[in-house]
Every structure is written in C-alpha cells, then in structure tokens.
Amino acid sequence: MGKGVLSMEAGRLKTFMGTFLLLFLFWLALTWSLHYQSIIAGLLICFVVALFCRDILIYSEERIKISxxxxxxxxxxxxxxxxxxxxxxxxxxxxxxxxxxxxxxxxxxxxxxxxxxxxxxxxxxxxxxxxxxxxxxxxxxxxxxxxxxxxxxxxxxxxxxxxxxxxxxxxx
CATH class of the missing domain: 3.30.70 (Alpha-Beta Plaits)
Incomplete structure (x- = not known):
C-alpha cells in the first residue's frame, strides 16, 4: 500500500466519522432522550446511514478547515x-x-x-x-x-x- 492510499483511507474514515457524529448529534437533538434503547437505536441507524452517505455531505474538493x-x-x-x-x-x-x-x-x-x-x-x-x-x-x-x-x-x-x-x- 502506498502512502497516498493510506492518506485517502484516513480521509474516508474522517468523513465517515464526521458524518456519523453529525447524524448522531442530530438524532439526540430530535429524540431528546438518553434512554439506552434510544441511544442504541440511534447509534445503529446513524451508523448505517453514515455508511451509505459518507461521501455525500462534503465532497473531498469542498473540504473546509474547521477551526x-x-x-x-x-x-x-x-x-x-x-x-x-x-x-x-x-x-x-x-x-x-x-x-x-x-x-x-x-x-x-x-x-x-x-x-x-x-x-x-x-x-x-x-x-x-x-x-x-x-x-x-x-x-x-x-x-x-x-x-x-x-x-x-x-x-x-x-x-x-x-x-x-x-x-x-x-x-x-
């Protein structure tokens, strides 16, 4: 594996994690519940959605530096x-x-x-x-x-x- 492939995979992982976290925070805001069943359901649903949509939110050319x-x-x-x-x-x-x-x-x-x-x-x-x-x-x-x-x-x-x-x- 070349260096470029590893950095690309790291970028994809960051995109996935960012999408997952945004979706889960949105889930928590909508449900307004910290009950374990709600959290587990949210984690599962957000994981699946993030898996399918990880490249949709922000294209790699449009990445922004967040400070x-x-x-x-x-x-x-x-x-x-x-x-x-x-x-x-x-x-x-x-x-x-x-x-x-x-x-x-x-x-x-x-x-x-x-x-x-x-x-x-x-x-x-x-x-x-x-x-x-x-x-x-x-x-x-x-x-x-x-x-x-x-x-x-x-x-x-x-x-x-x-x-x-x-x-x-x-x-x-």
Missing amino acids: PEVIFKFLIYLVNLFIDIIKANIQVALIVLNPKMPISPTLIEFKTQLKTDLDKVILANSITLTPGTLTVDLEDDVFLVHALTRQNALEVVNWHMAVKLLDIEEGR
Whole structure:
C-alpha cells in the first residue's frame, strides 16, 4: 500500500466519522432522550446511514478547515441570520396587515464574490429562509432572487450576511 492510499483511507474514515457524529448529534437533538434503547437505536441507524452517505455531505474538493475561529464566526452568522429572520417576519407581517398591501414583487439578479459552492448554497438558503425573499436560481456566481418589495430586493444585493460569509471563507 502506498502512502497516498493510506492518506485517502484516513480521509474516508474522517468523513465517515464526521458524518456519523453529525447524524448522531442530530438524532439526540430530535429524540431528546438518553434512554439506552434510544441511544442504541440511534447509534445503529446513524451508523448505517453514515455508511451509505459518507461521501455525500462534503465532497473531498469542498473540504473546509474547521477551526475554533471559523466555528465562532459561523455561530455569529447564525445569530445574525436569526435576528434578520425575526426582523423580516415583522416587515412581512406589517405589509400583509396593511389594508393597501404595499407589495411590489421584484426579481433581481446579482453576482456574489463568494468562491466556494458551499458558501453560495449557505447564502442562497439564508436568503430563502428570510421571509419576503426567495432564491429562485443560482448559476455559477449569479443569484436570481424574488423579493416581496423592491426595497427588499435592493437590500439583498448588499446584504451584510454575504459579507459575513466572505469573512468566514477568508478565515479558512
């Protein structure tokens, strides 16, 4: 066995273990039970799923370096996303409850500076999770976004969350 084969096998084992651990943590969060039967069932199910899906989560070319700094920045990103979702919920509620219904549905196209597919998908999903906006298409670096109002559409183009993702991307 050559050195390359061993490092490839070590990489596959890391991918498997990472997938298994993520799935098991998700299992624990969903079941919210530490009963031995639940843990055994979770371990078995997560093992089988991880075995079949170990290469699906993150392709080897897309591997990211995870450091405490990246984790911290991503947690900050999630907190900011949650705050933006709350703000957008209030904005959409005010628009819907307004008798004049001041909507101006708009499709807007913009180009991102994000380099990795993973970060582009995170941004696309973040836009979609935010009420009043929907990512319709993502082709290469170009996003097509539908927004409830023209103002929302213009805000998406320079959204501070894209800047936060760029910061995370540069930290890797």
